[in-house]
Amino acid sequence: MSPLRMSPGTTPSWTPRAAVAACALFSLVLAACSGDVPQGRLVNPADVKRAQPDKPVAPDSGTSKAVEEEHVEAARLDPPADMNDPRAKIPAYFQPVQVEPPFDADCTGLYGGTVTLGLLGETIDTFNPLTSNEATSSELSGLVFDTLTSYDSGAWRSRPSLAWKWEVSPDYLTWTFHLRKGVRFSDGTPMTAKDVVFSFEKTCFNPKIANSAVDGFKIGDAPLPTFQAVDDHTVIAKCAAIDALFLDHCSGVPIVPSARWKDAVEGDQPAYNSAMGAEHPEEVIGTGPYRVIQYATGEKIVYEPNPYSWRTAKNGQRLPYAERIVAKLVKDNTTRTLQFLGGGFDLMDSIQVVDFPQFSEKEKEGWFDLHRLGLSLNVTWLSFNQNPGMTPEGKPKIAPYRLKWFQDERFRRAVNHAVDRDQLVKNILDGRGEAIWSDTPRSNKSWFSEVTRFTYAPAKANALLDGMGLAKRDSDGIRLDAEGHRVSFDLMTNVENPIRIKVIAQLKDFLAAVGVEAQLKPAAFQEISKQLDDVHQWEAMVLGWGSAVPPDPLNGKNIHLSSGRLHVWYPQQPKPFRDWETAADSIISMLDRNPDPEARRPLWALYLQLQANQQSTIYLYAPNEYAASRSRIHNRRPSLLRPSTWWNFEELWTVDGK
């Protein structure tokens, strides 16, 4: 399972990767505030330079009492490197560049050495981050490409990149970006405002180049923003509508050399669609710290420092430190685990909860660190289908008597009371996770908000069900409704994920204890996907949401809006079905158009409470997130956000210089 990307959470890498969508919450960009919020408790935003964990909040539940106390990783500040070491001298392969203003990263290090990452995957589809549909390819693109602003996974907020400064007009419609002077692409050509405008207008906004980055810029029916170069180092972007996540959307657009690609974006079938294919690493030209020198199919991608790299540390050292980065592709997660434990590579993200004991045992040998990153932002939920629609044959999608239960708030609350989430976490995850009551776990530093919890109380569940007129029971102890239908439904999940199979089996037991029968129907992810999307005839479903970076609620619009494609219990509503959904929709649209963090946080808290009252989606648990890295690597600043261990790759250096 590769946590921070939404997938059916399959263990073997060869099973269909389920992208069920990234939801997740919080914008870092804007979350540099800390306000008193009427609703519930909010964890202070990450307003710190280094990856600092949120203070462990004592779990209100007794979730992990039985197991060893897990601690959230403390910031690991390496001692500064010895500047008298000959290896601290800037290597000759760096070409002289004069960047104004300089980057000034807060780190020191020694040059040389190879840092290896172990990625779960078989292949990469393309080196072009704009046209790639794979999370791994997009994450790796940060080594080679820069964007106007980038995202600091340590501090959870936007930080300057190619643009060292930006201003926004009071109406939030005009953004002025000031670019650094003296930046060059890895082929030596200067990077100017012309390239920035080209990258936006000719590649990302080009209707003939299919890409998903452009979708972020589409706000309602408003036309796309326009980018204009004022001079060589100033770009003005004019938006037609307020876009609260404008900076994040900009950080999805890699800046590419216009001179190299200007012919490739023309015509009906632009060559740019297939540019920078995996077989053509020499085409991959960016301003990032590294450049690709080799791709061995199914084996590895090798990177070397970009000689024109413009990033510098405060002490004047040119970044990156490591002389080589090797991204190793490993097809199977078990193999990846064994290879890491055998010392096969340095950095490993997304360690599965089931592998925790193996890692923590081996950690005692002292040559690597297991990073306990806190609660994952990936959440598992249970939902009932409330779709009142008809099939093409004119039959109801859900049997009317069942639909009546599912649409009844009391029924969903009763299910909540019947499910012992703590027991679930204990049995399924060995206690390495936590019960959750909303899609925003408390590890979500900027957006978590406490909501009403319908805790485990079978008596309350029974009372609610009795109150619905389902008091009568048959000989098996299953409740019957007034017309004599057994209170029974199909419970689906994707069969590729062994953990979810265990979850539905547990849920069946919990529900049976209050006289409700769940018939387990695991299905292939393709089938689940068809059901959610098209057929809508499923009855109950257990699935999960992954998270995006930044974890802003707006990245989950498809899930939260009543017209959303992934609004699971009743997707793509022509108009909000329930009053509370009307309210919820307007909260989302307010979030959309309100860039003020002070105002956005309470709005999101309100949404979470609305959703918790309704329990249209019953959030069950989030697992703990783990990553590991070898101690020979310095400047490690693991983050809960993906990629955990190597988001600051330009700062990483090796102690032994190998």
Place this chain on the structure above:
Amino acid sequence: MLTFFLRRLLSLPPLLLVISLMTYMLLQLSPGDFYAKLEQDQKYGFDYVMQLRTSVGRVVKVAEADRAKDIGSFTIADRVYSFSAEGALLKDGSPVDPKLEQAWVKRFRLPGDSSQLWSISERGNVYRWVGWTRGYVAWFGNVITGDLGTSWSHKAPVMDVMLERLWNTLKLEIVALIIAWGLAIPLGVWSGVRPNSLLDHLCGAVAYMSLSMPGVFLSLLALFLALSTGWFPVGDMHSLDHERMGFFAQLTDAGWHIILPASVIGFTSIAYYMRQMRGQMVEAMSSDYVRTARAKGVSARRVQFVHALRNAINPLVTMFGFSLAALLSGSFLVELIFNWPGLAVVTTNAVFAKDEPLVMASVLFSALLLVAGNMFADVLLAIVDPRIRAE
């Protein structure tokens, strides 16, 4: 002999046609396609996914001007939809936002033609799905001209994707074949010549282990062995700094990496060949011509290896032909677990992901190999057995 080959070759086109048609049908009739998983990802809009489908010919975008003519009006859940002359979507005669109609018009069929699927996207673009018959004909037309298409997951020509992996898999399989046959034949012959000897029983035990131990288990066991002893690398085809080594170091490195996975593949197939060889040998050794040869005073060694073995080996030659056919797909689990960048993983992943061009090409390839393997076996048989040549 020549007519025999011609007959075999002539049977090839219909065989390939049927196999490819069945594969294509199965791919199309099972739920979802390669792009379906993107639809379940909040990052990707429906329009984007349809754009990708258009680019590979899964759907055809209907031009604005043709919509009213092509589709006319249709009714879904008592709503009457039609198109204006400009191609905008109308509901009950008045313009409507396609985004809000997604629950009805995202996928629909017209009453008159239930075989044709249509889609209207959130931004009002209209797409006609290409049915499997038309899709197959298009694919077939391209294959005739030698174009196997572009892999959807690798975004590269299918031929390139397969060729660059082919050598890796062949290396592994050839070493495995050498291990399997190199051990199975002598051991089989030996235990066939001396049935119920200690060696025979020992070989029998090995065969039972080989037969009963699943390849996955054996692979993992081998990996654990590698991890705990450090004698072998934990998977992979090369060390990470392979390119920086000298020629001989590279050779040693490659050899060191290939031993474990090849042994696992070899070991899992050794039992079949060994037991088959033994059975044939036992039968041959008890036949009349062996007794006659013995009586004539031919040496025991000559009887065993010239008289008995040549008669006993025929079924093994046929099996060898079949093993060639399984060459490219048989090692999926071993490639997966040993992180071997081979073809089997690529083609199997293609099936799971429904990367149609790649699946179709690999099926064609396997069918060709099966036929080629059989023909090769026939030739071998003709060489070792004069009786077959005579026919």
